[in-house]
Amino acid sequence: MYYPSEFTPSSTVFQQPIAEQIWQAKYQYKTAARDVDYSVHDTWLRVARALAKAERPQDRPGVEKLFYNAMDEFKLLPAGRILSGAGTARDVTLSNTFVMKSLPDSVDGMMDVFKEAALTMKMGGGLGFDFSTLRPKGTLVKGLDCPAAGPLAAMDICDAICRMLVTGMGRGAMMATMRVDHPDIEDFITAKSDPTRMRNFNLSVLISDAFMAAVEADADWQLVWDGAPVRSLKARALWQTIMRQNFDAAEPGVLFVDRINAKNPLNYLETISATNSCAEQPLPPNGTCPLSSINLAKLVRDPFTPAARMDLEELKRLTSVAVHLLDDTLDVSRYAVEEQRIEAQTKRRIGLGVTGLADALIMLGVPYGSDASVALVDTWMRSLSNAAYLASAELARTRGAFAAYDAKMHMAQDCIRQLDPDVRAAIKAHGLRNATLTTVAPTGTTSMLGGNVSSGIEPIFSTSYTRKITEADGSISSQVIEDYAVALYHRIHGRDAPLTEAFVTVSQLAPADHLRIQAAAQTWIDSGISKTVNCPEDIAFDDFADIYREAYATGCKGCTTYRPNAVTGSVLSA
Structure with missing residues (x-):
């Protein structure tokens, strides 16, 4: 590819074979006739030129x-x-993230939404649906004089559609949510006990504040439909069903839906009841949001020395560029459904987050989950949040605020009120270009592309591990991969140098360590966080059973657990 004189490619090379394989399989642009991207520099230049057309x-x-x-x-x-x-x-x-319009409680309405979902998946979007709007199984269908099949039957249809749509960018991914007071909630919770069912769905229960209060009080809990009670059960018994299913099959996750809506900067315009497929992006019907992550591992100066530090000025600079890049992405992206384009243009949601956080902590000599790590995460995420909002206010000055912006209502939101005074002043003067700005997404393949840095805000799984790789022909192979910080440490100190105590892995962490980091980051993230509390297979159920309650108590918007089990198996192995 031709590089203008002002572009000087760095000497960047892939530091591990897996990185080059990921680039070749997923991000290198090839046509039937030829390779268009000959190096990763070509990929960056292609992307930069395409987005700058806005x-x-x-x-x-x-x-x-x-x-x-x-x-x-x-x-x-x-x-x-x-x-x-x-x-x-x-x-x-x-855009990776979409939530489909609300499902009508009719065959025609459902099929219309499923068609739009298929078109969105075909274009590469991951989807979320709220199935709470569908009548419970067995409810009489007027005009047909027969019982309704229920929400899970509709989920099976959608799962089959997704299974059919295999694109060049991989199989589609979906999120299904259901309110905790829906009469079919128990069937929803246990739906994936069958290892062959709904494999294209992640499941999350929409947990209300009232339900959490009922669990604490050991009170009765009403399951309702169309405003009328259907039956009652003990809230704690339902909670135990959720946790036992998580213990046995790693699903469903939970979304604290009242908190999500209370903390949504657009709560004056919309009600949220679903997220994208990995739960980091709560979205309204037809909502969408492009994503990007800043690689914190690349911003540590003098790593593994007493002078090691995070370059906060570079973090702020990159944040400003990323907001600009994502705002342009909204204008050059294609949309499968016109309502998605209108929603994107009206609110201009973007999702900027971080990756490589655990590696950055290791390079600073700070164990993941410690008091020092929580303080650092708070500092880093506060810097990112303030820089992102300042950049969006500057874009609003030159391009205009997002169309649905209400200055009085938006300035009253918690995420705005906690910003630094100069940032609030800029927003007051110019408004905001983007309704939401910050998200922590799972960054599995892009993190591997970047040298196998730790994913999102997750701890490192292991210093080295074996990963299952799906090859182009569909076959599965395995490859040993070394963590980015480990590889850097060995390059600096030699292959035989013992690792420091900062090299904390998942197996050494308690669930509370995960939640402390997630809660610290969530304080400064206006959307959501994709985070999994990984647990050892031999964890006692009594120790496992309170993880979601602790997530609620610490201020998280949702939570997911993973314990190796017979239903889901394991992608990674140490």
Whole structure:
């Protein structure tokens, strides 16, 4: 690919074979005739040029350079849909995250939504649905004089559609949610006990504040439909069903839906009842949001020395560039459904987060989950949040605030009130270009692309591990992979140097360590966080059973657990 003189590719090379394999399999642009991207630098330049087309012609060269330099050396990692789709001839979306419109309680209505879902999946979008709107199984269907099949039957249909739609970017992924007071909630909770059923769905229960209070009080809990009670059970018994199913099959997750809506900066305009497939992005019907992550492991200066530190100025600079990049993404992306495009343009949601957090802590000599790590996470995420909102206010000054912006209502939101005074002043003066700005997404393949840095805000799984890889022909292979911080430490200190106590892995962490980091980050994240509390297979159920209650108590918006089990198996093995 031709590089203008102002672009000087770095000497970046893939540090592990897995990184190059990921690039070749997922992000290198190839056509039937030829390779278009000959190196990862070509990929960055392709993406930069494609997104800069949202700019005025005279501004494009400078913006291209800005975006390219941010991605160079894997400092800024746009999400996979952007890396694989931007600047290509593929009919794909650049957003990973979608929530479909509310499901009507009718065959015609459901099928219309499922068709739109199929079109969205075909373009590469991951989806969320709230199945709470469908009548319970056995309810009489007027006009047919027969019992309703229920929400789970509709989920089976949607799962089959998703299974059929295998694209070049991989199989689709979906999230299904259901209110904790729906009469079919017990069947929903246990739906994936069968290892062959609903494999394209993640499941999350919408947990209300009232339910959590009922659990604490050991009170009765009413299951209702159409405003009328259907039956009653003990709240704690239902809670135990959720936790036992998690222990046995790693699902469902929980979403604290009242907190999600109370903390949503757009709660004056919308009600949220679903998230995207990995739960980091709560969205309204037809909602969508492009994603990107800043690689914190690349911003540590003098790693593994007493002078090791996070470059906060570089973090702020990259944050500003990333907000600009994601705002442009909204304008150049394709959308499968017109209502999705309208929703995106009206509210201009973006989702900027971080990856490599655990590796950054290790490089600073700080164990994951410690008091010092919580303080650092708070500092880093506060810096990112303030820089993101300041950048969005500056874009609003030059481009205008998002169309649905209500200055009085937005300024009253908690996420705005906690910002630094100068940032609040900029928002008051100019408004915001983007309704929401911050998200912590799972960054599995993009983190491996960046040198196998730790994913999102997760701890490192192991210093080295074996990962199952799906090959182009569908076969499964295994590969030994070394963590980024481990590999860097060995390059600096030698292969035989013993690792420090900061090299904390999942097997050494208690569930509370996970939750402390998640809660510290959530304080500064206006959307959600994809985070899994990994537990050892031999954890006692009594120790496991309170994880979700602790997540609620610490202020998280949701939580997911994973314990190796016979139903789901394991992707990684130490």
